[in-house]
Amino acid sequence: MDNKNLQQAMMAFVAGLVFAVGLGVSGMTQPQKVIGFLQLGTGWDPSLMFVMIGAIPVHMISYRWMRGRPSPLFDTRWHVPQSKEITMPLLVGSGLFGLGWGLGGFCPGPGLASLGAGQTAAFYFVPAMLVGMVLYHLYTRAFNK
Amino acid sequence: MMNSILMALAGGALIGLAASLMLVFNGRVTGISGIVNGVLGGISKDGFWRVTFLAGLLVGGAVMGVMHPELFENTTGRSMGMVVLAGLIVGFGTVMGSGCTSGHGVCGLARFSIRSLLATVTFMIVGILTATALKYWMGV
Numbered sequence: 392m393d394n395k396n397l398q399q400a401m402m403a404f405v406a407g408l409v410f411a412v413g414l415g416v417s418g419m420t421q422p423q424k425v426i427g428f429l430q431l432g433t434g435w436d437p438s439l440m441f442v443m444i445g446a447i448p449v450h451m452i453s454y455r456w457m458r459g460r461p462s463p464l465f466d467t468r469w470h471v472p473q474s475k476e477i478t479m480p481l482l483v484g485s486g487l488f489g490l491g492w493g494l495g496g497f498c499p500g501p502g503l504a505s506l507g508a509g510q511t512a513a514f515y516f517v518p519a520m521l522v523g524m525v526l527y528h529l530y531t532r533a534f535n536k
Numbered sequence: 537m538m539n540s541i542l543m544a545l546a547g548g549a550l551i552g553l554a555a556s557l558m559l560v561f562n563g564r565v566t567g568i569s570g571i572v573n574g575v576l577g578g579i580s581k582d583g584f585w586r587v588t589f590l591a592g593l594l595v596g597g598a599v600m601g602v603m604h605p606e607l608f609e610n611t612t613g614r615s616m617g618m619v620v621l622a623g624l625i626v627g628f629g630t631v632m633g634s635g636c637t638s639g640h641g642v643c644g645l646a647r648f649s650i651r652s653l654l655a656t657v658t659f660m661i662v663g664i665l666t667a668t669a670l671k672y673w674m675g676v
Contacts, residue, residue, distance in 0.1 A: 396581050402561040403585035407592020408599075410554035410566065410638075415600035415607040417547020418540060423612045429667035438540035443641060445548020446555070450646035453556035463563030470564050472634075474651065481651060482658055484633025485640070487625050489659035493666025495622025496612050498637045499630060500568040500593065502623070507594035508601025508608040515616045516623040523627020524573050530628075 398465045411504040417442045420505050422496025422512065429493050491523075555643055558589075567639020568593075569630035613676060633659075 418424045418439055427436035462468055492498050497505070497516045505513035555566040562585060574586045601608050614622075630636045633655055635644065640659075644652020670676050 393581075396584055399562045399585040400588040402557060403589035404592040406554045406557040406566065407589040407594075408596040409550055409557065409592075410589075411593045411596025412600060413547045413550030413552075413554060415547070415597070415604065416550060417544045418607075419547070420597070420600075420608050422610050422614070424540075426612055426667050429663045430671045431664060431668050432671070436540075438544045441541050441544035442548040442551065443645070445545040446552035446642045447548075447646045449549050449552025450555045450559070450642060453552075453560055454647050457560055463559065463561055465561045466563045468563065470562075471559070471647070472565060472649075477651060477654060480632045481634060481655055484629045484631070485635075485655040485658040486633075486662045487629030488633055488636060489629075489662025489664075490666050491622045491625030491629055492637075492659060493663040493670070494625065495614060495619045496610075496667075497619070497622065497626065498568075499572060499626065500636070500638050502626075503568065503572075503590065503593045504597030504600070505608055505610075507597025508605070509598070510601070510608045510610055512610045512612075512614075512616065512619050515619045516626075519620040519623025520627035521572070521576065523624040523629075524569075524576055524631045525627075526624070527628045527631040528576075 395465060395467075402465060410500065411507065413446075414501050414504045415508075417445070419498075419501045420508070420510075422501075425492070425496040425498075425501075551638070551642060552646075555638070555646075559643075565639055565643045567635045567643060569627075569636040570634070570639055573631050629659075 414420050424439060428439040495516060502513055502516045502520060506517045558564045558566045571586045571589055574583055579587060635655060640652040640655040645656060
């Protein structure tokens, strides 16, 4: 493992820690809050809308600040997705994700942080999510998509 | 309510900070489903950061869980069968759709990606329809 990979791995660990703390503080690791946000009508809980309102401006500033630079600090090139194509898998996959999110109240990040915290439901959600990812790869292989 | 809004804003700012560290230092988008999917495809030296990121996420969750267990309470009453079904669909859908709430909803929107905007609008609408339908039809 060279220096670059080691630096990146250490920074990623710190970022993962900060991400988990952010998820916990924000309320995203309480599935009833997620579901309360997604259930419109009486008793609607809008608070999780403010997670995006808190996160996006912070990230927008760093993105604007870095854009135009030849490379990030610990690598020789950028890895930010460049695709602009609107495809069926993008929309169908996102729709399926929304279905699962509304069903269980977990998205991938909070699922993993909750697994670390020992929350019972996360021990069902995360392995099932991994199986779902493998199933997608088997599906694309079977239909050669 | 005011308190939960402030917590959501502060937690959101930390999520934005974590994503910024990944961008500024590693030049990467912080998409959790993409990172997990990358690890499923095998671990290389260049991809070792994915393993340490996920380790940080799990350790961070463990530390928060010890300090503030109330932040990890689950009172939805959803059966474990439903949670497993949800996990299967989330795993399948996020890989198919190239992202989830973090990759599309935070990183993608922050850089004005049209793909991520469409993805986010789609999973928000379907998530709202699903959760609201369950409330009115099944009472959960």
